[in-house]
Amino acid sequence: MYKAPIKEIKFLLKDLFQIEKLFKNTKYESLDEDTLDGILDEVRKLSEKLISPINRDADTKPACLKNKKVILPESFNEAYKSIAEGGWVGISGDVKYGGLGLPLIVTTCVNELLSSACLSLALNPLMTQGQIDALESHANEDIKNIFLPKLNSGEWSGTMNLTEPQAGSDVGALRTLALKDNDGTYKITGQKIYISWGDHSLSSNICHLLLARLPNSPKGTKGISLFLVPKYIPDQNGNINEVNSINTISLEHKMGLHGSPTAVLEYKNAKAWLIGEENKGMMAMFTMMNNARLGVAVQGLSQSELATQKAIEFAKTRQQGRNMNNSEEISTPIINHADVRRNLLIMKSLTYISRALCFETALTIDLSKNKNDPFLKRKASFLTPIAKSFCTEIGGKVADLAIQIHGGMGYIEETGISQVYRDVRITSIYEGTNGIQAMDFVGRKLGSNGDIAYSILDEIKMNEQIINQKKSSVADYIENARISLTKATDWMISQNDLNDRYSGADPFLRAFALIIGANYMLKTLITTDQEDKIELANFYIKNLLPFCNVESSIATLGANNLYENVNSIF
Ligand SMILES: Cc1cc2nc3c(=O)[nH]c(=O)nc-3n(C[C@H](O)[C@H](O)[C@H](O)COP(=O)(O)OP(=O)(O)OC[C@H]3O[C@@H](n4cnc5c(N)ncnc54)[C@H](O)[C@@H]3O)c2cc1C
Known part of the structure; x- marks a missing residue:
């Protein structure tokens, strides 16, 4: 059974991040250790005792559509109610509209626990959180007053509707039409596919x-604009009085995430409110997407944690073969x-740096918003x-490694x-x-001078010098990786053809993640004398960081590596 990793968090x-110092002189100054501990403990209990036990239902009882109604596992009702009543939906929402007003870093911790406990269900509040953020940033006061209190309380939930059959990664290809009405609202007509939590009855409005x-x-x-389209149309006071013209055509049958209803929705002159300005929808939607992208990163982390826990538990009990270190032990x-052991250590260390990366991203977003610091804003993006x-x-x-460790039992459903x-x-x-993330990274985020990239590499160099003074055996590994990646960064920013950058985008992003991970491990070595953390940091730097050199080298092969030089293959 899942155990929330509170000590690690x-x-x-x-x-490592000294959250209290970071929040000095910000609006989060009042966030003290006791409050943080209290929140973590509360969500630990909820996740371990109430949510984790429903995770099997989320797999074995897929959401389905019967007589135009979405049927979910029965156990989801109480679990969702508890998440909403705990305030965990509107945890980072503005207190003015009923949110708890806590920083994104706290939401990130809460979301990790809820997602490890049940990914299908936790996706629902995650979508709502993104919507709250987008409305706070771009909606007018009337809309905020009607919608935000209900979204923050979880009474209503939110979704994100981008995808259409011909418009997936290419969002600009979407065709759903909006016509302005006489009363200033709009009428939406079109079809959206793959909409997570697009229809259900856990909340009274969607x-x-x-x-x-x-x-x-x-x-x-x-030419894209952003609209808010509720399933039930509310009046000025937020009372529901009319059904909107949205039809749930079907729910998708999926490889996993069975408990989350993924809907095909048809809009026929559905009443909608414009959010932000006409034709500026992409910019507004990016607020929701950036929030959701960190949320999805946390989903990945949550499953690494869950898989690692299951694998360690299994590996401690399954007996096979002779112990090479103890000839008397026959099994x-x-x-x-x-x-x-190698696989488990890989899993442990990758989960550790995934968590640190999610936390640093959340903290940087919090600080950039609070201090309105353009450098921190760009670092967050x-x-x-x-x-x-x-x-x-x-x-x-x-x-995948966790399945391998389970052997045949990994392929049998009962282990989960x-x-x-x-x-x-x-x-x-x-x-x-x-x-697409990697292309965004080497295109927009790296920019033309790579200043953020170089600032991170400089910080690593500084930490390298500190660790050198401690006569640690890992400094050379870090230096090698840093030099390889610096060369790759120089190469990236000197390319005139964007497709040269794109061709190395995926290995370049991975190389960066690996070196940022090494920086967390360096900081760990500098900060703590806890034996297990020191051993994990040394393992990561010696066994996984060397891949940074390989990825950096591949990143600079250029577009011909994938076009002219391989023309006869396809
Ligand atoms: C379970 C589930 C839930 C979802 N939830 C939502 C939701 O709530 N809301 C919503 O709006 N959407 C949702 N989606 C849609 C999801 O965001 C899209 O599936 C995703 O963005 C990819 O689009 P696509 O499926 O059309 O793939 P495509 O865009 O067709 O991509 C196919 C492959 O081509 C690559 N590719 C495409 N274009 C380029 C390019 N220019 N350069 C290089 N490579 C490229 C992609 O990386 C990918 O590997 C969901 C999908 C699923 C399956």
């Missing part, structure tokens, strides 16, 4: 944030075999695609480990595929 928050196109608007992403738990892409890829890799593998797989695909 507290170590990162308090010792508010869709939807991208659509006005007649004669510019082509591509420049030993598989955790004593070198190959199993630099870290977001790395976190989304790396943590979700690692989620898949760790789940294949659910983790199937559930986590979508996280590399939705919220912008990992390939």
Whole structure:
């Protein structure tokens, strides 16, 4: 059964990132250690005792559509109610509209626990949180007053409607039409597919944030506007009085995440409110997407944690083979075999740096908002695609290794480990595929002078010098990786053809994640004398960081590596 990793979380928050110092002189100054501990303990109990036990239902009782009604596992009702009543939906929402007003870093911890406990269900509040953020930033006061209190309380829930059959990664290809009505509202007509939690009855209303196109608007992403389209139309006081014209055509049959209803929705002149300005919808939607991208990174992390826990538990009990270190033991738990230990250490260390990366991204977003610091804002957007892409890829890799450690039992459903593998797989695909994240990273986020990238490499150099003074055996590994990646960064920013950058985007992003991970491990070595943390840091730097050199080298092969030089293959 899942155990919330509270000690690990507290170590990162308090010792590694020194959250209290970070929040000095900000609006989060009142967030003290007791409050934080109280929240973590509350959500630990909820996740372990109430939510985790429903995770099997989320796999074995898929959401389905019967007589136009979405049927969910019965156990979801109480679990959702408890999440909403705990205030965990509107945890970072503005207190003015009924949110708890806590920083994103706290939401990130809460979301990790809820997602490890049940990924399918936790996706619902995650979508609502993104919507709350987008409305706070872009909606007018009337809309905020009607919708935000209900969303913050979880009474209503939110979705994100971008995808259409012909418009997936290419959002600019969407065709859903918006027509302005006489009363200033709009009418939406079109079809949206793959909408997570697009229909259900856990909440009394479902508010869709939807991208659509006005007649004669510019082509591509420049002609897209953002709308709020509720399932039930509320009056000025938020009382529901009319059903909107939205039809749930079907729910998808999926590889995993069975408890989350993924809907095909048809809008026929559905009443909608414009959010932000006409044709500026992409910018507004990015608020929701950035929030959701960190949220999806946390989903990846949550499944790494869950898979690692299951694998360690299994490896301690399953007996096979002789213990190479103890010839008297004829049958030993598989955790004593070198190959199993290597896999478990890989899983442990990748989960550790995934968590640190999610936390740093959340903290940077919090601080950038609070101090309105342009450098921190750009650093937050630099870290977001790395976190989304790396943590979700690692989620898949760790789940895969966990199956391997289970042997044949990993392929048999009753251990539950294949659910983790199937559930986590979508996280590399939705919220912008990992390939698209990598392109965003080397294109927009790296920029023309790579200043954020170089500032991170400089920080690593500084920490390298500190660790050198401690005569640690890992300094050379870090230096080698840093030099390789610095060369790759120089190469990236000197390319004139964007496709040269794109061709190395995926390995470049991974190399960056690996070196940022090494920086967390360096900080760990500098900060703590806890034996297990020191050993994990040394293992990561010696066994996983060297891949940074390989990825950096591949990142600079250029577009011909994938076009002219391989023309005859396809
Ligand atoms: C379970 C589930 C839940 C979802 N939830 C939501 C939701 O709530 N709201 C919503 O709006 N959408 C949702 N989606 C849709 C999801 O965001 C898209 O599936 C995703 O963005 C990819 O789009 P696509 O499926 O059309 O793939 P495509 O865009 O067709 O991509 C196919 C492959 O081509 C690659 N590719 C595409 N374009 C490029 C390019 N220019 N350069 C390089 N490579 C490229 C992609 O990386 C990918 O590997 C969900 C999907 C699923 C399966």
